[in-house]
Amino acid sequence: KITEEGVHFKHHKNGSALFMSPEDSIKVQEKLGADIIMSFDECPPPYATYDYMKDSVERTLRWAKRGKEALSTDQALFGIVQGGLNKELRKYSAEKLIEMDFPGYSIGGLSVGETKDEMYEITKFLNPIMPFDKPRYLMGVGAPDDLVENVINGIDMFDCVLPTRNARHGSAFTTVGKIVIKNNQYAEDMSPLDPNLETPITKYSRSYIRHLFKAEEYLGMRIVTYQNLAYLKYLMKEIRQAILEDRLLDFRDEMKEKTNYFKRK
Numbered sequence: 001k002i003t004e005e006g007v008h009f010k011h012h013k014n015g016s017a018l019f020m021s022p023e024d025s026i027k028v029q030e031k032l033g034a035d036i037i038m039s040f041d042e043c044p045p046p047y048a049t050y051d052y053m054k055d056s057v058e059r060t061l062r063w064a065k066r067g068k069e070a071l072s073t074d075q076a077l078f079g080i081v082q083g084g085l086n087k088e089l090r091k092y093s094a095e096k097l098i099e100m101d102f103p104g105y106s107i108g109g110l111s112v113g114e115t116k117d118e119m120y121e122i123t124k125f126l127n128p129i130m131p132f133d134k135p136r137y138l139m140g141v142g143a144p145d146d147l148v149e150n151v152i153n154g155i156d157m158f159d160c161v162l163p164t165r166n167a168r169h170g171s172a173f174t175t176v177g178k179i180v181i182k183n184n185q186y187a188e189d190m191s192p193l194d195p196n197l198e199t200p201i202t203k204y205s206r207s208y209i210r211h212l213f214k215a216e217e218y219l220g221m222r223i224v225t226y227q228n229l230a231y232l233k234y235l236m237k238e239i240r241q242a243i244l245e246d247r248l249l250d251f252r253d254e255m256k257e258k259t260n261y262f263k264r265k
Contacts, residue, residue, distance in 0.1 A: 002042060004059065022063040023070040030073050036137075038106060039064040041080040046114040053084045057093050068100060078104040078137060085118055087125050094129045104135040107155070111141045116264075120149050127154035144173060144235055145261040148252050151239050163228035170213045172224045173231040177259035179206075181224065186210045193223070199230045 001008040006021035020028075022040035029037035041060040044053055064079045071077050079097035083089030097105060107126060110119045123138065130136050135156045141147070142160025150158070163173070170182035174194040179186075181193070189206040201223050212220030242251035256262045 002059075004062070006040070022067040026067045026070045026077070030071070030075065034075065036076045036078060036104065038078055039067045039080050039102075041082060041108055043082070043109050043112065044084060046084045046109065046112055046118070048084060050086065050089075053082075053086055053089055057082050057089050061093065061096050064097060064102075065100060068102070076103040078102055078106045078135075080106040080108040080139070081126065081130075082109045084109055085114060085122060087122070090122060090126060091129055094126055098131060102134075104137060105130055106137040106139050108139045110138065111146070111160075116146065116149075119146070120153060123150050123153040123155060130154070142232065143261070144178075144232070144255075144259070147232070147235060148239065148255060151243075152248055152252065163232060164225050167221050167224035167228055170210075170220070170224060173228045175231065175234070175259075177261060181206060181210050181220075182213045183210075193227050194231065197227075197230055197234060199226065201226050201230075 006019055006024065008017065008019050010016065011018055020040070025040040026037070039060075040063045042056045044056045048056070060080065060082050068077060068079075079100060079102040081090060081094045081097060083091075083093045094105070107123065110122060119141075126136075136154060137157040137159075138150050138155045140160055141150060141158050142162040147158060166173070166178075170180055172179050172181055172193055175196040176194070179193075186206040187210060189210075191206055192202045193204065193206055193209060194202075204223055209220055209223055212223070238251065239248065242248045
């Protein structure tokens with residue numbers, strides 16, 4: 001249950017009643033010692049009613065102010081822009097957070113059920129509104145095509161569980177596109193998972209990794225997790241180089257031709 005004071009919820013194991021306020025959230029993150037920490041916010045459904053979304057945005061702004069006042073360390077506390085798919089509320093949320101002068105700004109409430117085009121429309125809309133001299137962080141987004149499109153829209157930072165979640169199901173990010181290593185076509189494929197990336201897992205063949213999944217060996221998931229993280233690191237390095245060379249849009253077009261990441265179902 002969400003109230004002005006905070007959120008009431010139940011322990012995921014024993015069902016005991018728990019409560020967390022904006023101040024509690026800050027204190028927990030202070031103890032964790034993270035370099036960058038987040039304001040306490042609500043992430044409402046993208047298609048919530050205007051009235052609900054407006055109330056949620058206002059409360060999240062009040063929580064951001066309370067969290068900022070509670071911070072007692074030099075950790076970088078980011079404000080979180082909310083507002084769903086409503087541009088008026090997104091603009092209002094961003095401008096009010098900018099007035100509070102956070103060292104960085106997050107964009108929350110995306111990649112939670114809306115279409116990719118709807119996500120891109122919001123990040124593109126927010127680009128000229130948010131400060132250019134402070135980092136912009138898009139929360140919970142990590143698909144290769146989403147990284148490229150949102151960097152074009154001014155995003156600097158991302159986080160996502162996708163590299164590990166996909167790996168658990170045998171789905172690998174590679175320089176030639178996404179492949180599902182459990183498929184029969186890789187049963188006798190002795191080539192490395194990614195022929196263009198030299199990493200400690202290059203020595204393992206696609207056939208062997210497929211065997212690990214079929215045998216339900218955890219090593220298979222770990223190998224693909226390593227590959228997915230290595231690929232995303234490589235991709236961001238390539239994006240940075242494309243920015244330096246002022247050819248980011250060309251880079252996207254080349255990636256569309258060489259991979260299957262931009263194909264829609």
